[in-house]
Amino acid sequence: MSTFNGQMQEIQHISVDNFENTESKCYFLSHCHSDHMRSLENLSQISSPLYTTTMSALIIQKKYPSINVQILEYGFPMNIEFMDDDGKEVKFIVTALNATGHCMGACMLLFQIEGLDILYTGDFRISLKHAQNIKVLNEIKSYGNLVLYLDTTFLNHSYKHFPTQHESSSKIIEIIDKHLSQSSSNRVCMQPSARYGYERLLTDINKKFKEKVYIHEEAVYEQYLVISELTTCITRDILNSRIYLKPSFVSDSDGKTNDKNTLNIKLSAMYWKNWTKDRPFEHMDESKKTVRVCYATHNSLSEIEDFVAFLEPKSIIATVVPDNFREKEIMNTMIRNMIKSYNKSNMDVDDKKPKNRFKRLRTINSRNCDSQQVFKKVKQ
Numbered sequence: 001m002s003t004f005n006g007q008m009q010e011i012q013h014i015s016v017d018n019f020e021n022t023e024s025k026c027y028f029l030s031h032c033h034s035d036h037m038r039s040l041e042n043l044s045q046i047s048s049p050l051y052t053t054t055m056s057a058l059i060i061q062k063k064y065p066s067i068n069v070q071i072l073e074y075g076f077p078m079n080i081e082f083m084d085d086d087g088k089e090v091k092f093i094v095t096a097l098n099a100t101g102h103c104m105g106a107c108m109l110l111f112q113i114e115g116l117d118i119l120y121t122g123d124f125r126i127s128l129k130h131a132q133n134i135k136v137l138n139e140i141k142s143y144g145n146l147v148l149y150l151d152t153t154f155l156n157h158s159y160k161h162f163p164t165q166h167e168s169s170s171k172i173i174e175i176i177d178k179h180l181s182q183s184s185s186n187r188v189c190m191q192p193s194a195r196y197g198y199e200r201l202l203t204d205i206n207k208k209f210k211e212k213v214y215i216h217e218e219a220v221y222e223q224y225l226v227i228s229e230l231t232t233c234i235t236r237d238i239l240n241s242r243i244y245l246k247p248s249f250v251s252d253s254d255g256k257t258n259d260k261n262t263l264n265i266k267l268s269a270m271y272w273k274n275w276t277k278d279r280p281f282e283h284m285d286e287s288k289k290t291v292r293v294c295y296a297t298h299n300s301l302s303e304i305e306d307f308v309a310f311l312e313p314k315s316i317i318a319t320v321v322p323d324n325f326r327e328k329e330i331m332n333t334m335i336r337n338m339i340k341s342y343n344k345s346n347m348d349v350d351d352k353k354p355k356n357r358f359k360r361l362r363t364i365n366s367r368n369c370d371s372q373q374v375f376k377k378v379k380q
Contacts, residue, residue, distance in 0.1 A: 004319040030122025031106035055105030072096035100124040103197035120149040128306040148313035153298040162296040206233035216246035269296035
């Protein structure tokens with residue numbers, strides 16, 4: 001869970017993924033999970049803009065229609081300019097990167113100011129191969145002047161590895177297939193730990209079973225309907241569906257999860273401490289008609305290490321910090337060691353990297369985004 005306070009030392013007067021400070025000149029949201037939307041309702045009372053992706057804007061405008069939302073298109077840099085409280089002009093460029101693998105509408109945020117790149121990852125789950133194929137990440141790496149605000153959810157020796165999302169999806173489908181094939185009255189209820197982040201799983205299930213998944217929450221269902229890939233995969237007709245999706249924290253108004261014919265599949269990553277690649281990543285509790293499956297939407301420790309080693313940032317700021325002092329010190333030591341590992345090997349070539357460059361990137365015009373505009377745009 002994010003502990004980031006929203007403030008960046010490198011760019012004053014903005015807030016990112018935390019909206020408790022109502023004095024900021026502009027705000028940025030990486031994705032619509034509650035720990036990144038803290039005090040978002042505050043923006044309904046002020047005119048300062050909130051920059052986010054089209055899909056996140058859709059979700060926000062349904063709940064907070066008076067927020068001044070400005071859309072960031074994936075891969076299109078936008079100029080941001082404002083005057084600070086002392087009358088000084090602040091200028092930078094921001095680009096939303098479609099590179100998280102976390103949930104619908106999620107993005108990394110790349111901020112560019114004179115002589116410095118700042119990459120805010122938000123929450124992410126991408127492989128090193130994926131990162132290497134993203135042109136802009138290769139570009140900012142080459143300049144060697146990067147500050148990285150890093151998702152450190154699993155920067156912990158207890159979470160060295162996770163199965164890939166493809167492996168997890170295949171395992172879930174195998175479990176569903178086995179249970180449904182035993183009886184025509186059998187059902188399955190998937191219980192993830194968040195509302196969003198399982199869209200790929202929905203499409204995989206539909207491809208395998210040619211059945212629609214019942215979405216427990218109507219608001220989530222309506223938001224999914226604007227994603228063309230999902231419209232044929234979901235339903236609100238519970239009587240004609242044998243596969244359900246209901247977050248673990250949502251009450252069971254239909255009473256289906258306690259049905260004797262229903263198998264509950266709990267999707268999580270926290271449960272899978274010290275998992276290794278030679279072990280199963282499902283655990284069955286027959287007495288409770290429940291099976292746990294490892295499904296991670298954040299990078300494992302090894303994946304974080306690979307990502308950092310690839311980018312070689314000059315500094316790293318953790319956005320998920322443990323409360324425990326000892327655990328916090330361990331995390332800080334791990335971050336210092338990661339930086340030290342590639343700094344040592346780069347000492348001879350460091351001076352060859354260009355510094356203090358400021359590349360004027362192509363921009364798009366920002367615009368106000370009411371709910372009708374968002375719906376129209378997404379449906380196109």
